[in-house]
Amino acid sequence: MSTQARIPTLDINRFTNPTSAEDRAAFVSELGNAYREWGFAGIRNHGIPQAQIDRAYDVFQRFFALPEATKKQYHVPGGGGARGYTPFGVETAKGAQYSDLKEFWHIGREIPRDHQCADVMDPNLWPAEIPEFHDVGYGLYQALDKLGSQVLAALALHIGLPEDYFVEKTNYGNSILRPIHYPPITTPDIPNVRAGAHEDINLITLLVGASAAGLEVKSRTGEWVPFTSDADTIVVNIGDMLQRLTNHVYPSTTHRVVNPPGELARQPRYSTPFFLHPNPDFLIDVLPSCVDADNPSRYPEAITAQGYLEERLREIKLK
Template sequence: MSQIPTLDIRRFIQPVSAADRAAFVAELGAAYREWGFAGIRGHGIGGTLTEAAYGVFQAFFALPEAVKLRYHVPGSGGARGYTPFGVETAKDSRHHDLKEFWHIGREIPDDSRYRPVMPPNLWPDEVDGFREHGYGLYQALDALGGSVLSALALDIGLPEDWFRDKTDSGNSILRPIHYPPITVEDIPNVRAGAHEDINLITLLVGASAEGLEVRSRKGEWVPFTADADTIVVNIGDMLQRLTNHVYPSTTHRVVNPKGGAARQPRYSTPFFLHPNPDFLIDVLPGCVDADNPSRYPEPITAHGYLEERLREIKLA
């Protein structure tokens, strides 16, 4: 593949034939084996929902810093609420990312066994509709992510519903991000330093703005600016580990634009789909063979892995 492909997921969820559905599964699997990234269109997440969510997110980031900081919870690892500019730092990077963000997590009952590691959401009182539109987008992306995982399960020889009961209480995160305008010349930081994601898969709404780059197998940085109706979905480290690198977690970054575009803010909203906190990430036997021996003899829980990685990126 010379470029990152974009596929229509209606071929999987509303197929015209069993043969075309199987072809979609094979094409999606091939895209992820090669790139760890793919564009997904035909997802049914309408522009009205996305625009409403972006409207409330931008309204929050436009609030005075003192107001936003009321929703920052020191010592929480940014699990919920607001994380200010200059905190998150890509693994092994000397410079912090040029962004501020908010975290929306899964709504669970207080008596859930996961409550100790999945705190309640915070909702800003100053922005009407923030909870309605923010959590609406969360639920839509969660459902789409489930469809992508179902297709990938089939691709590696698992039952279609294999991931369902392993992600139904997942510690997944919707992260509205604001990259402020860049006003300093020759700044050493980039908007988001080269990194891999922690989770199973990431679904990115807002990749239609320039800046996202993906590192190819040859080590080249390949720009990926998707159409406005396309959601970019990439493999995270947890799925890479689970599949013994059959699906690679590909390094990517968000670079600073040139010229006048640098003076404009950038907004994007990734959804990080996680497994349930007590899910044991253990290499799937079907992803091990003589040419690809197991790289991870010791399993680890999803929550344990998340804690390790949050420390690496200075969120914990």
């Protein structure tokens, strides 16, 4: 059985521009069931032009090609990697012995500096060496934010909530666009993988245009299943915040980025996940519709999204 058949890829046009109410409802059911089983799904016909994605990757790759000293000017010590540049070998998967083999940049939501969340959402940094980084990077941020909202709307319907349930809970969410560079692996004895086995922190993650194979998803039986999507597909997975909110109805599935074999390891890998977060003051409290006799509440105490984020950032050594 192919991995594409095992982890479903669905056409979101059936939800955003449906041919019938029946097909829209069928999409909601299929998407929800995919997430119940895998915590992952591919989304195609998402409406983000390939040219826009290619342009973003070109800009991001040009940044990572800059001298190390130049890039480190955009690192914020003590900032937990929230904005700007995080150097190679800093982030470490929860419980892992070795750091991940990657460097990355963070683009966050742009909000007025007198906004109620300005104290926990820093202004973005932009590399002066690449003037178009802002427009291209934030343009992709906004496109993925919109797509993520569509996925959340479908999931809300699947668990018996109003379609617009998440709208006012994510409209100033501390979401992050993270261009990542995994440099070539030049020695055979590296003890760690490009990104260690982990679960994401946020509500959902949208991964656009990974330039090489390597993503693997852990099945319920413990098997590592490769998931390399087609060029026109964005991979969307459940994060820990949504797992907690839905009382594990939607599982936050363990995944990793492995080192490719042979000469492929000597090629760089680039990927750009978008981590969709709720508003910092959103209270993550188990939804009553996700509690029953067979699935009693696992989380008797609620926690704010910001509190949960800070707790997890400490665990992965970004704070």
